[in-house]
Amino acid sequence: MKKSCLIISSIYDFSIDLVIQELEKSKVDYIRLNKENIHKHQISIDPEKKTISITGNGINRKIKKIKSIWFRQPIFLRNTPEKSLSLEDQLSKSQWTAFLRGLMIFDDAFWMNWPANTYSSESKPYQLMIASKIGFKIPKTQISNSFNEAKSFQEKIIVKSLDTVLLRDGDDCLFTYTSSVKKSDLTYETIGSAPLIVQNYITNKTDIRVTIIKKHIFSVKITSNGYGIDDDWRLLKKDELEYTNIELPKKIKSKCYKLMVALGLNFGAIDLIESNGDYYFIEINPTGEWGWLSNEDRKIELCIAEALS
Template identity: 30%
Template structure:
């Protein structure tokens, strides 16, 4: 029996990879780690069809691995692929080469004929915050009043109606200036800033009625296992609107929490609709104890919450899922 599990990540990923790898080893399985920032300069990926057989291989600086007979794949991150390539080839070829690199790697990941915890197509689908909100609303979650637009007049009308409105980007939005990255966080839209909304013509934005917060939840779901944590973000000035602004200082302030049974059922139903086995969900609990769905992240980070569990239980759940020792949502497509 083959017992190889492929993990797609990058060399600068955090220690959660090691935690999951340790649990996989305890289950008697082997991990093959594919660091995409070493592809293609150091990692060589090949797929061949001949003599009626498909064979895929990964050659790293340390070893050569068969990948066509793996039992599962964890697509965690694809950061910084093609690292160092710009310095190696003529500038006029760089854009085209990077296009081929992405197409080849993502094409390989989509074609793996086994259980996958995450795929590029799954990540792309979950990029749609609009679909997330529509599905959440349909299955009975409360969601904030929302407007997604590049029409300044629509935005102004929405803001004037609801008064207390926040604005946020739908993607991992960052601005780069002089090599410095500035992340765009969620912010309250002040009425005196309405005229600035004319720039929406060039870049759409998502607006939502601000939900007053009793507490914020981060819920990590692995298969059927639900790990819920809460934080009182309102105790910290920098975190009141967007806890990520003060994320480092809050890292040890999160506490495990219990979810109402109906909320947990809706969370699992949401993952059923998407047919995915991992999701990191943001929920706001209002002073009236109403639970508002905000978003789900297909590959949301979990390591700081994992440290708050006994024996890194989130990592254990991921390993058990990959080793087929926990219930899965069947997502094998090549049948």
């Protein structure tokens, strides 16, 4: 019986494109469903027999055995739409979201990652609590819309959103970044409408991205002109950034693996900060991007392809 890989993705997910190249080289059978076009298929699942049938839009398959599932798109609609959605569109999006969660009937497949674990791991308060519990240092943190403990923070602080923010303003799409501000700038009038994450600013920092796929770990430091970047490195142009492979200390590696186990993840993109020899946990993204870290040896794609196949 042919075993297939099911990939739930997006038409704009270029990291998936890299993995699919490796799957095709290895002649692994796969089906890719993009969230933007999922309504163009006719899809049926049988929760008792654990089968899935997909027809339409170039696919005609009935699968009795799914070997692995990569749930790359757990959040169906994060941004505010350009215009009010019709009742039909609202119903469609809500029910397709529930349908995708229903793929958990394939509980004997290898998941990258199990949906329930992805949802819980996306909670920044929860991941910070778990990281602290297993021994990671984390910056002093408060999550609030009132900032009651301002006096206990240093003057320069970091503020960021609780979740990815994609907002639409007319024809413009707005995205928020991590920002450094003075704590005196935070008042109920400026932040009272929505909670945010406030953390002490860490000086002399170097950003580190750690990508873990099962037992494989890839660590890269992110610099500009050989130096750490004061604010959010994503604000710099691509040609101003340098990605350098590094070897993490054994204790930090061990904590990264323990974090993955505690969160029940097979894949994770961890952001750390190194400052004066200390390593701080910042966050983990269970569906994080990594295509921008890819290099000629294609190790990350190969590891993901191997796990899926």
